[in-house]
Amino acid sequence: MTRETASQHRPTPVLFHRAWAIALIACLTIVAAAAFAAMPGILIDPLHTEYQWSRGSISVAASVNMILYGVIAPFAAALMDRFGIRRIALVALSTIVAGALLTTVMTEVWQLTLYWGVLIGAGTGSLSMTFAATIAGHWFVKRRGLVIGALTGSSAFGQLVFLPALAWIVDHQGWRPALVTLSLTAGTMIVLIALVLRDHPADVGQRPYGATSFVAKPRTDEGAARRTVGVLYRSVRSRGFWLLAGAFAVCGATTNGIMWTHFVPAAQDEGMAVTAAASLVSMIGVFALVGTVLSGWLTDRFDPRLLLVGYYAGRGLLLAGLPALLGPDAGAAIVSWVVVFGLLDVATVPPTILLCRRVFGADGAIVFGWVNAVHQVGAGAMAAFGGFTRDATGDYGPVWLLAAALCGVAAVAAFRVGRTEEESGDGPESRTDAPSESAGA
Template identity: 85%
Template sequence: MSNDLAAQHRPALFHRAWTVAVIACLTIVAAAAFAAMPGVLVDPLHTEYGWSRASIGAAASVNMTVYGLIAPFAAALMDRFGLRRIAMTALVTIVVGAGLTTVMTDVWQLTLYWGLLIGAGTGSLSMTFAATVANRWFVRRRGLVIGALTGSSAFGQLVFLPALAWIVDHQGWRPALVTLALTAGTMIVLIALLLRDHPADLGQRPYGATAFVERPKADQGAARRTLRVLYGSVRDRRFWLLAGTFAVCGATTNGIMWTHFVPAAQDAGMAMTAAASLVSMIGVFALVGTVLSGWLTDRFDPRPLLVGYYAGRALLLAALPALLGPDSGAVIVSWVVLFGLLDVATVPPTILLCRRVFGADGAIVFGWVNAVHQVGAGAMAVFGGFTRDMTGGYGPVWLLAAALCAVAAVAVYGLTPTAARTGDPAKA
């Protein structure tokens, strides 16, 4: 009898949740690939239009900020209108923004098309999208799925870089954008055919659930709920600890590594394609590191994991200025592997902590935490470009990034492992 009950509660070998997770993964990859472009656009736009690196960095900063600010509203809109509708709308917005960017003539247009439109589209398909998919479709393996989906974001942002750099070198930057736009268009078709909003739509339970879960009633006031959750969470110091440490994460990944690593490597005598390949390797190992981090988060307290991730990143960033050069060889490759493993590993523990502290509102709270992440990224992108224009190098930026990571490692200890404020069990 007990064996029969165990069999009933054991998840099926194949569950539709895995199809949804794969489509979500590909969607995130397609959208995230656009975040790889600023690193290879800086020099071509500076050469063609004469725009300063600081102004190009400002457009990238707007993109990152809008990316972050739209995410919590996107999470609430997914609750209101469904995953599929929001994902398709976001990809259409990305395609339109990319098309308009290819015909721009002034830097304010780069800010509008790349910063606003593509920022809004990619932000709607960011980590909150991953958290929503995982929370709706999975009970078991939730941390692992979050790790895989958030890792696919870094993978998409970085693995395209060698191909994009080759296209920019041989065909120009506009064909590279068109290639990404076609990729996003392909995903619109796949989403329409295969992505579903909730297991209940198919008469299924979430993967690993022991009982059927009804689809929640649509929230008619998505924007009001998003702001209400923000108002409630900002009065909790744990929100600011999560947001502050995640801002450091953004500053030391999107803000500097993904925006300025390629130009910094070129300054050190490295070819663009070689530098882009190194950043691409970061993306590959970021996927590995984030999946591993998700697995660890399912089994251990997220806080010591975060301490280790930030401390390790601090040491690596402090060492980088001495390692960059045209003949770095195996040393820089080893550095890339280690940084990649830590690059996005902070995401699964942060998402799980948001869920444990804020319960059913955890995805929206994480959206706001992610917004602060992007503010940190945007600030560092501008600071990096400004420092390069003023000093002719990036040395001070790497050292500042290392110091911020050290502070974040210490700040994580301020978080306390408590049950969800809303009554949601901590293990949810």
């Protein structure tokens, strides 16, 4: 249960709304956390060479990381409601730093799974798209779709900022200095969060951006774990949840699962240098930021279901054609592919978040956390499948074709979201408690 309590503050007139400073700190935090998601793709070959571990066993650690990243997210959203965004963000970043530093002294493959898979997976999962959704939900009424797009796009931007430099460090200094660099970055964000981030506009006596009246800080009486599980229990009885979750699982499988984990080693198989391959992945991050911000703008104005259909269909066509484009050189064809794929890469997030909120009302952020958990299960499954397929066949070709086919399935599922509820009278249009997103446009 969530009930409103009287605030100890009154709104004060300001020239600059603090919501934008909060959004900036959240963006930098997501950038720092997202940099860790880019590392498995450039760690596979160095770890395979140094320890003689199979690519499949290394991919298992990446898979555990992705799955836990998703599973922890809905609990993190509820914990942020209960204990505050700032506290949970500080704990999450501290966990990430500990996992990264421990990874540098590991000697067994199970330690990679524990340190990278469990600790870093839990930490980065707490600072994922549910973190973005919670920040946007607390601090913004207007421009919510745009802010969600910018924050979720900053995840790909984090890979843009760090990946080429990390690839250079790995190539010239080794993989351990690269992890130390990331640890220092996360440590810097711990300081900034402690100084700047606040949980709710009421904490500083302001209204959410675009609100016409003061909004008291909600107080959550229900335990975080109980609420999270309760929301899951209620939402899984909706067909809309499974359509959203199934489509988003394909999103995870075709981005984190293969692109971020296996694109670099797949390009290396074709003779491309690791720095060139990493630069292509970073270019995806550049255009993912542009595409996600644009998608957030479009989501404020058009049917998010139709946007998802277009995104998944386009991604499927691109993945089907990728095997023919990979080669030793980063020519115009593969660069053009990277640009278009980047525009579609994280564009699915804003319409998915807004559909969760439209269908499930005030529980939308936690529902999206569970949908994102399924996203990461899809990512983890494809990461492991890609590694074992490469070990067994010596080729990534079947992985790209399977991913393309799954995108077609996701496009169909996205088109059905909401339609089944409308037909049965249980959809967002029939709910009186579902907030209107158009107010945020």
